[in-house]
Amino acid sequence: MASQNLLLLPGDGIGPEIMQEVKKVIAWFNEKGGMSFETDEGLVGGSAYDAHGQSISEEDMAKAMAADAVIFGAVGGPKWDDVPYEVRPEAGLLRLRKDMQLFANLRPAICYPALADASSLKKDVIEGLDILIVRELTGGVYFGEPKEIIDLGNGQKRGIDTQVYDTYEIERISGVAFELARTRGNKVTSMEKRNVMKSGVLWNEVVTQTHKNGYEDVQLEHMLADAGGMQLVRWPKQFDVIVTDNLFGDMLSDVAAMLTGSLGMLPSASLGAPDGVTGKRKALYEPVHGSAPDIAGTGAANPIAMIASFGMALRYSFEEVAAADKLDKAIANALDKGLRTKDIASPGQTTVSTVEMGDAIIAEL
Amino acid sequence: MASQNLLLLPGDGIGPEIMQEVKKVIAWFNEKGGMSFETDEGLVGGSAYDAHGQSISEEDMAKAMAADAVIFGAVGGPKWDDVPYEVRPEAGLLRLRKDMQLFANLRPAICYPALADASSLKKDVIEGLDILIVRELTGGVYFGEPKEIIDLGNGQKRGIDTQVYDTYEIERISGVAFELARTRGNKVTSMEKRNVMKSGVLWNEVVTQTHKNGYEDVQLEHMLADAGGMQLVRWPKQFDVIVTDNLFGDMLSDVAAMLTGSLGMLPSASLGAPDGVTGKRKALYEPVHGSAPDIAGTGAANPIAMIASFGMALRYSFEEVAAADKLDKAIANALDKGLRTKDIASPGQTTVSTVEMGDAIIAEL
Ligand SMILES: CC(C)[C@H](C(=O)O)[C@@H](O)C(=O)O
Ligand SMILES: CC(C)[C@H](C(=O)O)[C@@H](O)C(=O)O
Numbered sequence A, B: 001m002a003s004q005n006l007l008l009l010p011g012d013g014i015g016p017e018i019m020q021e022v023k024k025v026i027a028w029f030n031e032k033g034g035m036s037f038e039t040d041e042g043l044v045g046g047s048a049y050d051a052h053g054q055s056i057s058e059e060d061m062a063k064a065m066a067a068d069a070v071i072f073g074a075v076g077g078p079k080w081d082d083v084p085y086e087v088r089p090e091a092g093l094l095r096l097r098k099d100m101q102l103f104a105n106l107r108p109a110i111c112y113p114a115l116a117d118a119s120s121l122k123k124d125v126i127e128g129l130d131i132l133i134v135r136e137l138t139g140g141v142y143f144g145e146p147k148e149i150i151d152l153g154n155g156q157k158r159g160i161d162t163q164v165y166d167t168y169e170i171e172r173i174s175g176v177a178f179e180l181a182r183t184r185g186n187k188v189t190s191m192e193k194r195n196v197m198k199s200g201v202l203w204n205e206v207v208t209q210t211h212k213n214g215y216e217d218v219q220l221e222h223m224l225a226d227a228g229g230m231q232l233v234r235w236p237k238q239f240d241v242i243v244t245d246n247l248f249g250d251m252l253s254d255v256a257a258m259l260t261g262s263l264g265m266l267p268s269a270s271l272g273a274p275d276g277v278t279g280k281r282k283a284l285y286e287p288v289h290g291s292a293p294d295i296a297g298t299g300a301a302n303p304i305a306m307i308a309s310f311g312m313a314l315r316y317s318f319e320e321v322a323a324a325d326k327l328d329k330a331i332a333n334a335l336d337k338g339l340r341t342k343d344i345a346s347p348g349q350t351t352v353s354t355v356e357m358g359d360a361i362i363a364e365l
Helices: A015-032 A046-050 A058-066 A089-100 A113-118 A166-181 A198-212 A225-234 A246-259 A305-316 A321-336 A354-363 B015-032 B046-050 B058-066 B089-099 B113-118 B167-182 B198-212 B227-236 B244-259 B304-317 B323-338 B354-364
Strands: A004-011 A037-041 A069-074 A104-110 A130-136 A145-154 A156-168 A187-192 A220-223 A241-244 A267-274 A281-285 B006-011 B038-041 B069-074 B104-109 B130-136 B144-153 B156-166 B189-193 B219-224 B241-244 B267-274 B279-288
Touching: A004 A015, A004 A046, A004 A058, A004 A089, A015 A037, A015 A069, A015 A305, A015 A354, A058 A089, A058 B279, A069 A089, A069 A305, A069 B046, A069 B279, A104 A166, A104 A246, A104 B267, A113 A321, A130 A166, A130 A246, A145 B198, A156 A166, A156 A198, A156 B244, A166 A187, A166 A241, A166 B156, A187 A198, A187 A225, A187 A246, A198 A220, A198 B144, A220 A225, A225 A241, A225 B244, A241 A246, A241 B015, A246 B227, A246 B244, A267 B038, A281 A305, A305 A321, A305 A354, A321 A354, B006 B015, B006 B046, B006 B058, B006 B089, B015 B038, B015 B069, B015 B241, B015 B354, B046 B089, B058 B089, B069 B089, B069 B304, B104 B167, B104 B244, B113 B323, B130 B244, B156 B167, B156 B198, B156 B354, B167 B189, B167 B198, B167 B241, B189 B198, B189 B227, B189 B244, B198 B219, B219 B227, B227 B241, B227 B244, B241 B244, B267 B304, B279 B304, B304 B323, B304 B354, B323 B354
Parallel strands: A004 A037, A004 A069, A069 A281, A130 A241, A187 A220, A187 A241, B006 B038, B006 B069, B069 B279, B130 B241, B189 B219, B189 B241
Antiparallel strands: A104 A130, A104 A267, A145 A156, A156 B156, A267 A281, B104 B130, B104 B267, B144 B156, B267 B279
């Protein structure tokens, strides 16, 4: 395999600790897995702000644009609650998503068998759960203009955000959802609020049309996003692939992740369109969980979501399916042997540290 | 008690059936409870559209504006999926909310002890759950302009919705939340996405300021709305009162309702500001569940949320607290005796019809 270029952006909070474990995994694949990854590292979020007053530097942005894949930790924390809006930690992540045009965010919500008891839901409701949320990531209320606070005088201000979706944006994200459904349960549920939002009306229309234009073999269902939230809680196994917009996807994927009892375990992939010449997609991989500043530095962080995110990179950026399967299996084996970080331990169960979990996964490889 | 004026708007689907049971309850309070309610009835939603091509007629709107309280069933159904956006069933409800200026939507999510097993969540997670979601109901992306679909040519359209919040809107809804918290657990959690939305930044700022201006005895906590959705699933008992905007409130209250396992049981109140002269608030009461067209006419609908919504009217519009308590107790008693409609029955349990449940509650009164 030709040498591949990874940019590691550990970020804030537990980001650096869990990235440390991914580095061990990358080294293993270089030494024993016949791969040839070259890694570079940059700053993002609060740590970038502390270093140079921006949530990501132009230099690191350029590296991200050139990398074969970006491996991203997490950003944010109370330390930066009062920095100006434009340079808040999240701005770095949002800029990466927007400039790299990572419109397709894949968030699997699976329930690891060893952890079915860790959920707040009844075991039969979530055991074997395997859904994939396909969230639109470069449009909607996250980026629409106007987005501003206006001073109206008299002590009154007005906060404005704009949800905008164009036909092509809905077309390409639903295309991704239909393609992925074919590799899984062959069913797509599209969620919006067409009863209240015009962008929801368009969303519904374009998904329906895209389905007609070449995906009629896939089962398509429409659901209002609020009803979708309910149904996720009631009986999540009714879903296979869910496709939805940026904001609904943010909410629904977090709810779905928490259902599984495996929040510290869930990876995500954010993908761009295939390049016209090389066919390669820009891509960023990150855990679904956040920067957990409360446990940063204590060795309690669960590195699995971060390691599994690298697994998604193997699968989606490098087409190393066997290696990805091997890594997923190593994670499952470590869990089956009873290794638990604090977040996934049952009361009374012995826990291991971030480093110990990383080592155990390497040992399983 | 002077005569009070109720406008009943049964709406679509199971709306008329469950309203029928409320009528029996109203009659009971008139005959045996020393009250004097006068009722009038109107059309809303699909049934209004079928009758006169509008989702609510001007005449019924005028009645709603004049009523002491509106008792609302549910609207919508596949029959009206293709009617023009402006006259879709939901438009009638949205117009009532907007024209009556019902900015405060109170959605209790409580777990009825008799039903703790009906939830998809583990019993210890939801047993005794009692949270109140205070949702802003006349602002945000529901009503902001522009709200339109533009034809861009080349087969491209653009769907636009606008989220708008002014200081005074956030002030008054958070005031309601703080006041209500004082009558309960004395804690308010405010939810927004200030890390992505400017309206969220303003929301956070104004709630914090309102807290400082006279509510510092109440505990205030801020949470990002996506994290809030997660925490609702993880450990909902951490919450007392949640205050949030129209769209997040829509999603989060549905998730919260489903957690309880008691969706067919949950009422809601939508209140306006007190009138400057009389001190009376305009008000509309409706169940949290929808019109359930799939079971309409089968006698399977659970009338409890609808009856409990009338109970909220007794409490909030008529200050008949003893009567409201009596009605809530009658509902709890019927449940304790094992009466179940289909939606809340455990496998194998005998079920009763809509009418039988209504009769049983009357008998308990
Ligand atoms: C950190 C934040 C900007 C981000 C989002 O809202 O998209 C996060 O919640 C996520 O889901 O990746
Ligand atoms: C029917 C619909 C317009 C409404 C809403 O979105 O507000 C409903 O979901 C609700 O929560 O009352």
